[in-house]
Amino acid sequence: MAVSPCLARMGKSVVFVPGGGDQARGMVDLVDMQHEHAFSESDVRLLTTLANAMSVALENARLFDETQRLLKVTEERAAELGAISKVSQALIVESELDSTIQLIGSQMREIFSADIVYLALLQSADESDPLPISIWRIVRTAHLWRRAHQ
Structure with a gap:
């Protein structure tokens, strides 16, 4: 992954890890201002695992919010249909x-x-x-x- 010259100047060691696996939905950056080669391959693997877990958790939260919104819309529509049905039935009798x-x-x-x-x-x-x-x-x-x- 290419490192921005601005970010590279921020520290002596920089690691960028995309979150979300094949579909990058975010990025986690680590910067060490004092030490070169501060992050090992093991650190990068751990950071990758954490970034992917974070991405999954964020996507699950987004999907939950969307489900709640759709449930509310469905409940509102059901109430509207119930009121229409109640009026329609009463109008038949009245x-x-x-x-x-x-x-x-x-x-x-x-x-x-x-x-x-x-x-x-x-x-x-x-x-x-x-x-x-x-x-x-x-x-x-x-x-x-x-x-x-x-």
């Missing part, structure tokens, strides 16, 4: 508009931890200017929902 709106609004408040959800039914003569026919305001209170106006 036929009254106010109850349906209250159910949808309550689920949205729960999913997004919102204090207030506004739901509006729109009617439009043309697509560019929809007008609200009804607006519901679902709030987090003892009385779970109120219809704002019709």
Whole structure:
């Protein structure tokens, strides 16, 4: 392995060992400022073993973090799908508009931890200017929902 002239001037003995085996993911450097030939072949072999072990440990930690992140994403998606399923099942049973709106609004408040959800039914003569026919305001209170106006 080539030694940088800057690093070679740092000390009388310098050892560079890549970490990660065939796929170098890092490097460990040893410098002895006072002694020439301070590091033996045995030292280099030991340093190589330690650098490879360090590389494996770091890669395992990276993979663990990635697994934890993916698990969290999966759990979030499962919760979202559960909420969608719950609303879908209730909508099949529910036929009254106010109850349906209250159910949808309550689920949205729960999913997004919102204090207030506004739901509006729109009617439009043309697509560019929809007008609200009804607006519901679902709030987090003892009385779970109120219809704002019709």
